[in-house]
Amino acid sequence: MAEICLGFVVLGLTAYAVLGGADFGAGFWDLTAGGAERGGRLRGMVQRSMSPVWEANHVWLIFVLVIVWTAFPVAFGSVTSTLAIPLFFAAIGIIFRGTAFALRGQAATINEARTLGAMFALSSVLVPFFLGATLGGVASGRVEVGNAAGDAVSSWLNPTSALIGVIAVIAGAYLAAVYLAGDARRAGLPDLVRAFRARALGSGVVAGAVALGGLFVVREDARPLYDGLTSGGGLAMVILSAIAGGGTLALVWRERYGLARVTAAAAVAAITVGWVLAQDPYLLPDELTLDQAAASDATLTALVISVAAGFIVLGPSLWYLYKLVLQGRLDQQFEPLDQRFRPLTAGDETQEPPR
Amino acid sequence: MLDPDFVIFAQRVSGVLGGESQPDLLEARWMQALSLAVHIPIVCFGIAFPAMILFMEGLYLRTGDVTYKALAKRWSKVALILFAVGVVTGTILSFEFGLLWPEFMASFGEVFGLAFGLEGVSFFIEAIFIAIYVYGWDRLSRRAHFLTGIPIVITGFSGSFMVIAVNGWMNNPQGFDVVNGRVVDPAPWDALLNNHLWHELMHMYLAGYIVSGFIVAGVYASARLRGRRDRYHRAGLVVPLTFAALAAPMQVVVGDWAGRTVAENQPVKLAAFEGLPRTIEGAPFTIGGYYDEEEGEVKYGIEIPKLLSLLAHHDPNARVEGLNIVPADDRPPINVVRFAFQTMIGIGTGLALLATVYLFTWVRRRRLPRSRWFYRAVMAAGPLSLVALICGWITTEVGRQPWVVYEVMRTSQAVTAADGLELGFVFLILVYVGLAAAVYWLLRRLSRRPPEVEVGGAPGAGPAGGY
Ligand code: HDD
Ligand code: HEM
Ligand code: HEM
Numbered sequence: 001m002a003e004i005c006l007g008f009v010v011l012g013l014t015a016y017a018v019l020g021g022a023d024f025g026a027g028f029w030d031l032t033a034g035g036a037e038r039g040g041r042l043r044g045m046v047q048r049s050m051s052p053v054w055e056a057n058h059v060w061l062i063f064v065l066v067i068v069w070t071a072f073p074v075a076f077g078s079v080t081s082t083l084a085i086p087l088f089f090a091a092i093g094i095i096f097r098g099t100a101f102a103l104r105g106q107a108a109t110i111n112e113a114r115t116l117g118a119m120f121a122l123s124s125v126l127v128p129f130f131l132g133a134t135l136g137g138v139a140s141g142r143v144e145v146g147n148a149a150g151d152a153v154s155s156w157l158n159p160t161s162a163l164i165g166v167i168a169v170i171a172g173a174y175l176a177a178v179y180l181a182g183d184a185r186r187a188g189l190p191d192l193v194r195a196f197r198a199r200a201l202g203s204g205v206v207a208g209a210v211a212l213g214g215l216f217v218v219r220e221d222a223r224p225l226y227d228g229l230t231s232g233g234g235l236a237m238v239i240l241s242a243i244a245g246g247g248t249l250a251l252v253w254r255e256r257y258g259l260a261r262v263t264a265a266a267a268v269a270a271i272t273v274g275w276v277l278a279q280d281p282y283l284l285p286d287e288l289t290l291d292q293a294a295a296s297d298a299t300l301t302a303l304v305i306s307v308a309a310g311f312i313v314l315g316p317s318l319w320y321l322y323k324l325v326l327q328g329r330l331d332q333q334f335e336p337l338d339q340r341f342r343p344l345t346a347g348d349e350t351q352e353p354p355r
Numbered sequence: 356m357l358d359p360d361f362v363i364f365a366q367r368v369s370g371v372l373g374g375e376s377q378p379d380l381l382e383a384r385w386m387q388a389l390s391l392a393v394h395i396p397i398v399c400f401g402i403a404f405p406a407m408i409l410f411m412e413g414l415y416l417r418t419g420d421v422t423y424k425a426l427a428k429r430w431s432k433v434a435l436i437l438f439a440v441g442v443v444t445g446t447i448l449s450f451e452f453g454l455l456w457p458e459f460m461a462s463f464g465e466v467f468g469l470a471f472g473l474e475g476v477s478f479f480i481e482a483i484f485i486a487i488y489v490y491g492w493d494r495l496s497r498r499a500h501f502l503t504g505i506p507i508v509i510t511g512f513s514g515s516f517m518v519i520a521v522n523g524w525m526n527n528p529q530g531f532d533v534v535n536g537r538v539v540d541p542a543p544w545d546a547l548l549n550n551h552l553w554h555e556l557m558h559m560y561l562a563g564y565i566v567s568g569f570i571v572a573g574v575y576a577s578a579r580l581r582g583r584r585d586r587y588h589r590a591g592l593v594v595p596l597t598f599a600a601l602a603a604p605m606q607v608v609v610g611d612w613a614g615r616t617v618a619e620n621q622p623v624k625l626a627a628f629e630g631l632p633r634t635i636e637g638a639p640f641t642i643g644g645y646y647d648e649e650e651g652e653v654k655y656g657i658e659i660p661k662l663l664s665l666l667a668h669h670d671p672n673a674r675v676e677g678l679n680i681v682p683a684d685d686r687p688p689i690n691v692v693r694f695a696f697q698t699m700i701g702i703g704t705g706l707a708l709l710a711t712v713y714l715f716t717w718v719r720r721r722r723l724p725r726s727r728w729f730y731r732a733v734m735a736a737g738p739l740s741l742v743a744l745i746c747g748w749i750t751t752e753v754g755r756q757p758w759v760v761y762e763v764m765r766t767s768q769a770v771t772a773a774d775g776l777e778l779g780f781v782f783l784i785l786v787y788v789g790l791a792a793a794v795y796w797l798l799r800r801l802s803r804r805p806p807e808v809e810v811g812g813a814p815g816a817g818p819a820g821g822y
Pocket of ligand 2: 389391519521766
């Protein structure tokens with residue numbers, strides 16, 4: 001049962017990293033798109049692609065939190081109290097990002113759009129960094145069991161945390177560029193396809209380089225994690241992730257964006273699973289094993305049953321949403337963000353008729 | 356009621372993480388209260404607004420009148436924005452569970468967590484369908500579009516069901532045992548279906564309709580006072596107002612049920628509502644005044660003999676337990692609770708009267724009330740119902756103090772040992788002030804945009820193209 005619940009956590013983390021991470025990555029490209037005029041088209045694309053899905057994508061984070069606090073309550077309390085600082089900043093960043101994004105669609109002047117856009121984009125970079133740093137604190141064994149028992153600062157200001165934080169940002173940017181290139185192609189905007197393709201290739205190479213170089217950082221800073229990642233199941237997953245990552249680059253190069261979505265997701269999933277295998281049997285390295293951390297059987301069983309039942313409803317709903325999105329049926333008209341400050345939200349009559 | 360051995364053991368639950376006591380408890384409580392006070396008004400719209408929008412769309416589908424469609428469409432955009440804000444503020448709350456109350460989570464997460472697991476599923480479905488609904492206008496077939504609205508209405512209910520189950524459980528804990536200060540044998544389903552769930556759920560659900568109904572109606576009431584009496588504004592007034600007016604009188608009945616349940620399970624809380632110092636039979640109800648801690652009585656209040664016994668137990672001579680049944684340490688802050696409780700009741704009664712006037716004129720005379728004062732009252736009813744909502748939660752939550760899990764775990768034992776909460780608190784206040792300003796700015800902008808934008812031509816002014 002504990003393993004199944006851990007499986008849910010891995011599933012949730014992967015989905016959040018792949019879907020939510022891409023939304024953050026879109027914010028990264030928004031941030032770096034350049035001046036209002038030059039970046040207007042790019043930002044318009046980001047706004048258009050993210051609008052219908054970011055809320056659903058965000059719920060994966062809630063899902064992870066809920067599973068962890070129900071199935072592994074002691075670990076949850078220990079992690080949140082020790083890593084309070086990065087989690088607090090991530091939470092604040094989430095407020096800024098969500099609100100600024102929702103409001104930007106209503107901006108009426110270029111200055112409003114700029115301020116809101118900057119807030120949205122900046123917090124899109126900070127949130128994955130802090131969440132990554134939190135995971136880094138856990139993975140490098142810096143969380144002790146207890147109420148704020150670990151060090152409040154060094155638990156997240158350390159090489160491994162910094163590394164995972166940076167990787168979270170870059171990987172999100174990479175995923176976002178892949179998806180946005182595909183979306184731009186569907187929308188028939190070749191200049192944007194080119195722009196995102198270049199960004200995907202660039203960030204893909206950087207992500208791969210950082211991940212490889214990162215292994216040395218981990219080796220110095222968190223030896224047990226390194227050993228786990230370079231032997232047995234952990235190693236297999238790292239290799240799988242590398243293959244999927246490289247494959248994605250090749251697919252993007254050949255402009256096969258549909259398939260690239262899948263392989264990109266596989267690369268992230270493999271690395272998440274690899275991490276879990278690397279620190280097996282520990283949930284909090286050297287402190288708490290999975291079995292020690294698990295809630296009692298009655299709770300785990302109830303949780304597994306209800307999540308499984310929930311997925312029966314959830315699966316088709318998610319499928320329906322992504323089907324509509326990928327068929328372009330929820331697409332709004334593309335509009336460069338600097339061009340006209342009208343909402344890019346729900347079907348205004350002024351927009352193009354349904355296809 | 357809790358069984359006696361349970362209570363003896365129960366009082367000894369201390370956190371499994373074993374942190375020391377925390378100087379920043381007050382800041383933690385304030386942060387929790389502030390975040391809830393921001394989240395809860397917003398989610399009222401998540402609970403009730405979809406039903407109103409869908410009703411409006413239903414009118415459009417039946418009559419083919421695009422006025423209704425214009426309204427439904429505009430409201431759905433507002434709902435989407437409020438939903439986004441509900442999502443981010445709710446996320447803060449989920450983080451705060453861990454950031455502020457790690458001991459509580461570590462000790463009891465396995466007992467009540469299930470409810471949140473189910474809630475997560477419900478939020479998911481809500482997020483999915485709200486996106487499809489709002490972005491699907493004119494892109495899905497009419498019927499499919501209407502159908503995608505239904506899950507939003509259902510999840511508005513199920514989402515609140517689950518959180519309220521947790522809050523009900525905190526007030527009426529069950530579904531676990533305590534041995535040597537440790538929580539054992541969790542029975543998550545029992546914890547979920549506790550005795551406080553039902554009244555809290557009904558009361559909160561109705562509150563959602565009251566708050567969002569009156570606030571939306573208030574917007575159109577003010578337009579009416581400025582002379583806008585076309586069909587668009589009339590429909591925008593009547594639909595939400597009718598929802599709110601049906602809920603308001605029911606709220607009084609449910610409130611009475613809530614009061615009786617509290618009297619049975621949380622006598623100290625009830626005594627705090629009333630500032631009742633000692634257990635007596637035929638207890639009076641005291642309106643206004645304040646509770647003097649030193650003398651142990653309410654000063655300057657108006658006393659109505661036997662009313663409290665009547666309200667709490669439906670018997671004028673019933674025995675009502677006073678604050679004296681527990682040591683002073685185990686009592687909540689009386690004046691805060693009492694003041695909040697009386698404000699809620701006062702406003703609740705007023706809203707029910709307003710609703711009755713409206714329903715009466717509508718049913719008997721088949722028209723809207725004519726008096727300008729009625730419309731001014733509707734405009735005031737929105738903000739007042741918000742005040743009642745917050746006061747109700749203060750009544751429930753502050754009235755539960757000093758316990759986080761009633762008579763099982765103290766709030767002071769639940770809190771984090773991390774330092775620097777005051778900084779976080781100040782920061783959070785700034786963030787929320789900014790958030791409130793931004794949302795206000797946005798809704799104002801939306802409400803000022805003329806309806807023509809929505810229908811491609813003013814209603815009635817030429818063919819409203821495409822329908
Ligand atoms: C629009 C809002 C609103 C209105 C008009 C009222 N209430 Fe209320 N009340 C709430 C909104 C609320 C709430 C949603 O804020 C609470 C907090 C917890 C709960 O279940 O509902 C609440 C709690 C609450 C409680 C405490 C329940 C507990 O601790 O478990 C009582 C006894 C009442 N109410 C009684 C009343 C009465 C007698 C009312 C009518 C005259 C009334 N309320 C009107
Ligand atoms: C970890 C769980 C929770 C803890 C530790 C907690 C604790 C608290 C505390 C300490 C306060 C402040 C009381 C004071 O100022 O004296 C508070 C207020 C409040 N809580 Fe809870 N609570 C929790 C969960 C909930 C839940 C699940 C709900 C609702 C479903 C809820 C609703 C409220 C409300 C509405 C307030 C008052 C807001 C205000 O003062 O404006 N709480 N809570
Ligand atoms: C401490 C308590 C609470 C926590 C931890 C909490 C958590 C959350 C979270 C995480 C979300 C966002 C879901 C998403 O991502 O889509 C949310 C939204 C929501 N919450 Fe809360 N919540 C709390 C209190 C309440 C209360 C008291 C109610 C009222 C009954 C409520 C009703 C809702 C509803 C209806 C939504 C849907 C969003 C919307 O319509 O705006 N929550 N909550």
